[in-house]
Amino acid sequence: MKNSIKVQLGDIYAISTKKGLGFLQFVKSPENEKNDVELVKVSYDLHTKIPDDIERFFLKDFFYLQFPVKAALKKGIIDFVKNIDLPRDFVAPRYFRTEHYLHRAEWLIIDKKTNEVEHVKSLTEEQLKFSPNSVWNDTYLKERLEEGWKLENWK
Template sequence: MTLGDIIELEEDGKKVYLQYVKEAENETLLEKMRVFYRVYDERPIDIYSIIKDDFFFLDFPYRYGIKDKGVNLIGNIPLSLDFTIPKRYRTENVFGSGWRIINEGDKSEVVEELSDEQKKFSPYGMWSIPEIFENLKDGWRLENWI
């Protein structure tokens, strides 16, 4: 596992791509991945074409998932020198209405309505591979997740 690895998830002949961008800090945490929105019918000839400015972040069990059927390491594209990982994420508030804003390594807060900035925050936590495919095939996007 090397930062910048590109993995392909495959389900029912469709493919989506993730890039490994942050190591897990310990054995109980998951690796951070950059998830690209596009769903492909075939693997692109040039893996650099996968890298777009249009993505979001998720936690993913990369060190374990790469052993699963349908998860393939296809190459590595080094991260740019100015690449940064967000410090804040969001999730629906399971204890009531609104949203929980998670400040990584810090406390969280609940807001009833998301600001324009908060609408750009990636989901906190992980999605299963079927959930990734279902959401991306259905056109899920951060800005519409309100």
């Protein structure tokens, strides 16, 4: 029998970086367990300890990311902090973006609902707020948090 890791929507996890603790909240299960990973909200802030009011980090200054929560938890890469219920009206974002793989100065906008992809040469103000359409491993996530990576600077 498989030993499965239990995670619940709303779980908050800490990840250690060279500059402090980063925090992520599990917000959506994969649609296809074989090919997809969990969706998380990632706080930009790093802290020396777990703050008492950690839930406030996930209210405004964060981005979304596909991150292998169960695998990272199983390997001890992230630590459970607490569970905070997602708002009743929470809906995972529909649109994500990624740099065009052939034309580096251009972008692809991905509609997760329809799987349609739009090719754009420059991003609108709204599109600048779209999170990355990629899976980040723990090393890449730590590096981005340590360097202060933010969506609005990803142009």
